[in-house]
């Protein structure tokens with residue numbers, strides 16, 4: 659009896675797995691590594707130059723659980739690899755606003771913005 663139950667559950671798991679794998683490559687990856695909480699996320703952040711890039715990425719990496727941060731100067735999109743069990747895009751957004759950069763979710767306060775070097779004063 660135990661063997662039959664085991665066989666049935668394995669068969670069920672296999673069919674679920676292949677159904678998921680068939681849907682998209684993204685969910686296939688997730689099915690292959692269900693224990694990993696590392697995910698890719700994107701966040702719009704305002705800035706101008708290389709110093710902005712450094713400042714934005716440093717602020718993002720200062721948040722525990724952020725594994726990598728790369729801000730694209732042209733598009734203003736910050737690409738993140740983060741442990742979704744340890745942090746969130748919302749927390750990263752707040753950390754970035756704190757160093758003077760507006761994000762799609764948070765605004766930097768005027769005092770911090772005004773203290774940025776001239777080249778970094780992006781349009782608000």
Ligand SMILES: [Cu+2]
Nearest residue numbers: 707709710778
């Ligand atoms: Cu700058």
